[in-house]
Structure formats: structure tokens, C-alpha cells
Amino acid sequence: MHQIHKHFVYISIKKTMFEKVNPYHPDKVADRIAGALVDIAYKHDDNPRIAVEVLIGHGWATVIVETSLRRGELNTQTVVEVVNRLAPEIKESNIYILIVPQDAHLSVNQRNGVRCGDNGIFCGYPVTAEQEALTSFAKKVTREFPYDGKYIIDTLDGGYGMTVCQSNALYSDIERIIPDDVISRTINPLGYWTGGTGVDSGATNRKLGSDMGDAVTGGGLHGKDLSKADVSVNIVCHLMAEERSCGVEASCAIGDESITFYDIYGEELEKMEYSAVVEKARAYIKDIGGFERFAEWGLIR
Numbered sequence: 310m311h312q313i314h315k316h317f318v319y320i321s322i323k324k325t326m327f328e329k330v331n332p333y334h335p336d337k338v339a340d341r342i343a344g345a346l347v348d349i350a351y352k353h354d355d356n357p358r359i360a361v362e363v364l365i366g367h368g369w370a371t372v373i374v375e376t377s378l379r380r381g382e383l384n385t386q387t388v389v390e391v392v393n394r395l396a397p398e399i400k401e402s403n404i405y406i407l408i409v410p411q412d413a414h415l416s417v418n419q420r421n422g423v424r425c426g427d428n429g430i431f432c433g434y435p436v437t438a439e440q441e442a443l444t445s446f447a448k449k450v451t452r453e454f455p456y457d458g459k460y461i462i463d464t465l466d467g468g469y470g471m472t473v474c475q476s477n478a479l480y481s482d483i484e485r486i487i488p489d490d491v492i493s494r495t496i497n498p499l500g501y502w503t504g505g506t507g508v509d510s511g512a513t514n515r516k517l518g519s520d521m522g523d524a525v526t527g528g529g530l531h532g533k534d535l536s537k538a539d540v541s542v543n544i545v546c547h548l549m550a551e552e553r554s555c556g557v558e559a560s561c562a563i564g565d566e567s568i569t570f571y572d573i574y575g576e577e578l579e580k581m582e583y584s585a586v587v588e589k590a591r592a593y594i595k596d597i598g599g600f601e602r603f604a605e606w607g608l609i610r
Contacts (some may be wrong), residue, residue, distance in 0.1 A: 322554065325437075325439055325463060325464035326439070326461065326462065326463045326464075327437070327439050327440045327443055327461070327462050327522060328443075328459065328460065328461045328518050329373060329416065329440075329444055329447045329460050329461075329462075329520075329609070330447075330451070330458065330459040330460075330518055330519045330553045331448075331451040331457065331459070331521050332334070332336065332349075332459075332604075332605040333451070333452065333455060333456050333457045333504075333505065334457050334458065334459060334504075334516065335365060335366055335457065335504075335505065335506045335509045335510055335511025335513065336511040336512060336513075336515040336516040337511070337516060337604065337605065338365060338395055338396055338506055338511055339363040339364065339365050339511040339512050339513045340363075340513055340516070340530075340532070340604035341395050341517070341601050341604045341605060342361075342363045342365070342391055342392055342395050342396070343361040343362070343363050343513045343531050343532030343600075343604065344531055344532065344599070344600035344601035344602075344603055344604035345385075345391045345394075345395065345600070345601040346359070346361045346372075346374060346383065346388065346391060346532070347359055347361065347424045347532060347533065347534060347600040347601075348599045348601050349383055349387060349391075350376060350378055350381075350382075350383060350424065350534065351534075351599075351600075353378055353382040354377070354378065354382075355572065356423060356534070356535075356536070357376065357377055357378055358375075358376060358377035358411045358422055358426075358536065359374065359376040359377070359378065359383075359411075359532075359533065359534045360374075360375045360376075360532060360533050360534075360535070360537070361373070361375075361512075361513065361532035362512075362513050362532065363512065363532070364510070364511075364512050364513075365392075365396060365399070365506050365511050365512075366506050366509055366510025366511055367506075367507070367508070367509075367510060368399055368400070368403055368506075368507060369399065369403045369404075369405075370392050370396060370399050370403065370404045370405070370506075371404075371406075371407075372388050372392065372404065372405070372406050372407070372429065373406075373407045373408075373409075373454065374388070374406075374407070374408045374409070374424045375382055375409050375410070375411055375412070376408065376409075376410070376411060377410070377411045380408070383408065384408065385406045387409065388404070388406045388408070389401050389404055389406070389483050392404050396506050398505070398506065398507050399506065405481050407460055407504050416448045422584060422600070423536055423583060423584045423587050424536075424562055424564050424565060424566050424568075424583055425502065425536075425538050425561045425562065425563055425564060425566075425568070425583050426534075426536035426537045426538060426563060427528070427537050427538040427539055427559060427561075427563055427566035427607070428538070428562050429516070429526065429527060429528045429538045429539060429542065430526050430527065430558070430559075430560045431443045431524075431538070431542045431543050431546045431558065431559045431560065431561075432524050432526055432546055432556060432557065432558045432559075432573075433527050433543070433545075433546030433547040433548070433549060433550035433551075433556070433557045433558075433608075434522065434523045434524050434550050434556050434557075435550050435551055435554050435555070435556075436473065436522065436551065436609055437522065437523075439462050439463075439464055439469070440522050440609050441489070441609075442462060442469065443460055443461075443462040443471075444606065444609055444610060445566065446460065446462075446471070446487075446488065447460050448606075449486060450473070450475055450478075450483065450486065450571055453486065454476075454477055454482070456475070456476045456477040456478070456503075457476040457477075457503075457504030457505045457509070458473075458474065458475040458476060458504075458558050459474050460472065460473050460474070461473075465492055465493060467490075468489075468490035468491060468492040469488075469490055469491050469492070469493075469496065470491065470492065470493035470494070471487065471491045471493070471495075472494075472495045472496075472498075473487070473494070473495070473496045473497070474497060474498075474502075474562040475496075475497065476502050476503050476504030476505065477502075477503060477504070478497070478501075479497075479501060480496045480497055482569065483496045483497070484496060489559070508520075513529065513530070513531055513532050514529030514530065514531050516607075517529060517530065517607075519558050519607060519609070520605060520606070520607020520608055520609065521543070521547075521608050521609065522608075522609050524543070524546065524547060524550075524608070526543075528543060530543060530544075530603070530604075530607060530608070531563040531600070531603070531604045535587045535590050535591055535594070538561050538568075540590060541586050541587050541589075541590035542559055542568060542586060543554045544560060544589070544590040544593050544594075544608070545559075545570070545586050545589050545590055545610070546558070546559055546570065547608045548589065548593065549570055549578065549579070553572075553578070555572050555573065556572060556573035557571070557572060557573075558570070558572070558573060559569055561583075565583060566582065566583055567580055567581060567582050567583055568580070568581055568583060568586055569581075597610070
């Protein structure tokens with residue numbers, strides 16, 4: 310079984326195709342709203358408990374927040390202000406908000422220090438040349454056209470192939486900024502389009518392939534505090550993979566006080582206290598400017 314597992318991991322890191330969406334894609338707008346609310350939680354508490362789910366689209370938004378914060382620290386008006394800033398086309402009367410306290414039973418395992426807040430399996434892989442190239446291109450396009458967009462890249466002999474779907478832009482607008490080594494290109498194959506949350510829908514953590522590349526597992530990155538392994542362990546796996554230039558894997562169960570990281574062949578790399586995992590992830594989030602900024606591009610940025 311272990312040999313089979315190794316084989317499939319090896320295949321996964323040989324991919325040459327990658328899709329990226331920009332921060333104005335409806336799924337990313339949902340991620341950014343969730344991230345902004347987590348940022349607010351951290352302004353009130355060094356170690357808050359918060360989980361946010363956002364469903365947005367067609368002029369409507371639903372935001373569900375489970376948190377340890379008091380109502381005066383995060384309330385419906387706070388949520389409305391965040392939605393209005395990131396999705397201004399949605400009227401306040403079309404925003405449904407539910408804020409509930411953290412489950413009292415699940416909070417017990419965090420009472421005497423930071424311990425693992427979730428079950429999960431996780432992995433990280435170094436960013437590939439294709440992922441780096443497409444992310445760079447996506448940022449360049451988005452600076453000129455700050456609207457809903459999504460992009461695919463594939464390795465070809467002599468360069469890259471690229472499919473570009475960019476709303477509010479003409480073929481000629483995109484053609485002039487595509488890199489020279491893109492030898493095959495498809496641009497807005499169905500023609501001009503507008504996109505965004507006014508005509509489409511989005512949900513939290515629905516674009517993990519864009520955020521994580523080959524490292525996608527079961528957990529979502531966005532709308533959660535750092536005690537959640539989906540956030541912290543995924544971040545640390547990614548950082549270790551980049552530092553060591555190899556695939557990194559880990560698993561944990563709720564309540565764990567430490568986590569062991571392995572390479573893709575099962576060799577132990579490092580054992581860390583869960584609190585140290587959280588602090589490493591905290592430093593990363595702080596360095597990039599917070600959870601909302603993290604949600605814009607994910608781990609491949």
C-alpha cells in the first residue's frame with residue numbers, strides 16, 4: 310500500500326498543467342470576505358476561534374460565522390461592511406447573516422494551550438515553473454483588468470500553451486500582454502463577457518487547485534483561525550516543501566499536541582509542537598498582510 314501511495318504522489322508532482330483564478334472571481338470574493346472577517350477576529354484576540362462560510366452570487370450573499378468573539382467584537386453590521394467593500398453590487402437587504410458561538414464542547418481541547426483543532430491529511434510541493442509563470446501572468450492581467458478572470462497553462466515543446474478567460478476585456482487587450490514563450494493561446498473562446506458576483510456565484514474554498522496546485526487534500530485554507538489544521542498545517546507543509554525542494558506530508562487528529570512531517574517517501578523530516586506550527590503559520594500570514602490578502606492568491610502567489 311505504501312508503494313502505491315508513493316507512486317501516485319510521484320505522478321502528482323509531475324503535472325504540467327495548472328489553473329489560476331484572480332481575486333475578482335466569485336469564489337475568490339467569497340474567500341476574501343471570509344478572510345477579512347478572520348482578520349477582524351485577530352484584531353480582538355491573539356488566538357480567536359472562528360470559522361466562516363460564504364455563499365455569494367446573483368446579487369445575494371449568505372455569511373455564516375461560528376466564533377468565540379463577543380457580539381460587540383463581530384456583529385452583523387461588521388459583516389455587512391465587509392461584504393459592501395468587497396462586493397459593492399450586493400444590497401444590504403440581500404445579505405443574510407448568521408453568527409453563532411463556538412461549540413462549547415469542541416473548545417475544551419484548546420483550554421490549556423493551542424492544540425490541533427481538526428483532523429486531516431496534508432501535503433505540500435514546491436511551486437513549479439508553470440505555476441509561477443501563470444501566477445505572474447494572472448497578476449499582470451489583473452492589474453490592467455481588475456475583474457473576474459481565470460487562466461490555464463500547459464507545457465508544450467518550445468514554450469507554454471495558455472487559455473485565458475478574462476471578463477471585461479477584448480481579445481486584442483489580452484493578446485498584447487501574453488508572454489512571447491506562449492506558443493499556443495486561446496483567449497475568451499466564447500467572446501466578451503462580464504462575469505463577477507452579479508451574474509455568477511461563488512463559495513468559500515472552492516478554488517483550492519488555484520490556491521495550492523498539486524498539494525490539494527481534504528481541507529480548505531480560508532475563513533478559519535490558525536488553530537485549524539487546514540490552515541496552519543497546509544501552510545507549514547508548503548513552506549517546508551519550498552525550503553527543502555521536496556514533497557512534504559503530515560497528518561493529525563483533533564487534540565494532537567505535536568505533528569510529524571515526512572517527505573513523500575516516508576522519511577521523517579521534523580517533529581513540531583502544534584503551537585510551533587501555529588506560530589510559523591502566523592508569521593507567514595503576517596508577512597503577506599493578513600488573511601484577506603492570503604485569500605487573494607492562496608499559497609501559490
